[in-house]
Amino acid sequence: MRSHLRRLPALVRRRLSPSAPVPRPSFLAQREALRRTRALGHELGVRDPVFEVNSKLESRAWADRLGVRQAELLAHVNDVDQVPWSRLPGRFVVKPVHGAGSRGVHLLERAGDGLRDVRRDRPTSVEEVVADLRRSAAEGVVSAEVLVEELVADPQRPGAGPVDWKCSTFFGVVGVVEAKVAGRDGEPRWRLFDADWRDLGRGWRDEQPLAAGLRPPAHAAAVVDLARRVSACVPRPFVRIDLYDGEDGPVFGEITPEPGGPTGFRADVDEHLGRLWEEAEARLMVRGAAAGLLSPADAPLPESALLLERRPVATTTGALAR
Known part of the structure; x- marks a missing residue:
């Protein structure tokens, strides 16, 4: 199993190469599809369990269980x-x-x-x-x-508020880190880095005001390591992990399953994150298969459209027939 997992990134890249007759991977497309899926889940009376650790009190208790530093x-x-x-x-x-x-x-x-x-x-x-x-x-x-x-006292900004390091993560992998900091007018300024702390310049589709001269955090490697560790505990293809960098190292802030902020990444960044999303989905398939959740059953499963009291299949089929 582990050897197959190590080969996964290369397999995904080969099967979804630019020459293949399929749309390129897209983080934005995946994110919007996930929002629609969660909305349909609400109609079925279920709330994504990731939101059980989304409020500030719940996330604090969860961070205690993980043993990570927090304010x-x-x-x-x-x-x-x-x-x-x-x-x-x-x-x-x-x-x-x-x-x-x-x-x-x-x-x-x-x-x-x-x-x-x-x-x-x-x-x-x-x-x-x-x-x-x-x-x-x-x-x-x-x-x-x-x-x-x-x-939190940020060693990069003595006397000011700490930088909010917003890590886009994919079940144990950090894709990019968005740095958010307040300007003198109180309005946010942004900067985008990859997981190796290379500055990606204007990495968004819209015109986000850039934080001029902002450097990676003092404990840069530890920030990425903590984001990876927290993300690896969340069985989701994507979740944003918000951290601060204190004098003694990174400090957990919160997780954000459906972030706002900049509306979309530049095309090359969007494709890179889309690939990471797909790789995370494949690892989650490994988890689901091992738990028996994906095995064919001997009778209709209770979550199937056949047994649920709603008719999405009939509605969709009717729309296609017209």
């Missing part, structure tokens, strides 16, 4: 009014338990009697932070429940 938890409260502001250290992060796109996340530092917004490098206050979180919770984009964590 120290300073407080967990049901409402932002319950944050013990006077007992917090000099630098900390306030974030909703549920949310996306950095909405409601505040990187803070004590400054005299007030606070400094580390991301925007400007003064702020407890009242301003509370008001923003309350407004976002009222709009339904974040939860009222919040966590307070230590603010």
Whole structure:
């Protein structure tokens, strides 16, 4: 079995070479197909179990089980009014338990009697932070429940917020690393690296503002190694692993099964990641076959369209017939 797995990348490349009469591998196409598949799963009453470790609390408990370093938890409260502001250290992060796109996340530092917004490098206050979180919770984009964590000190950015290293991973393989960092205006700046930390330049289809001069992390090899290790624990062809680089090495942030951010990669990057996706699918087939999940049965299986109370096959067939 292991010898076949070692030959897998070469087999995939040969069978899906540019000369073959099939479309090229595409990360974007695979990602959009996965989103549609998950939506159909919701119709069937099932939620992808990967989301069991997607919320910030669940991912923290999971990271503890994996034995990986993460930011120290300073407080967990049901409402932002319950944050013990006077007992917090000099630098900390306030974030909703549920949310996306950095909405409601505040990187803070004590400054005299007030606070400094580390991301925007400007003064702020407890009242301003509370008001923003309350407004976002009222709009339904974040939860009222919040966590307070230590603010990771990035050796590459003393005094500023840490770089968010977003690793696109494929069941134990790192494809690319997107570096996200806040500019002085608070808006994100980006940079794209491959798994060997070669700068890929403008690697997206859309015009993402680039983080000028951003270098690989101080613990570059350890960042990739941690992303590979976490990814190898997630039986999915793709998941993004978000990490920080602290003074003592990489720090786990969270996993993101369906990331937002830049909408698509440049064609050559998209094809490279598409190939990695297909190779990961093949390794997952090995796992499914070994568990007996793919073996023909002696009677119709309960998940088949024949036994499920829905009619996708009839609907699709009718559409094709027209």
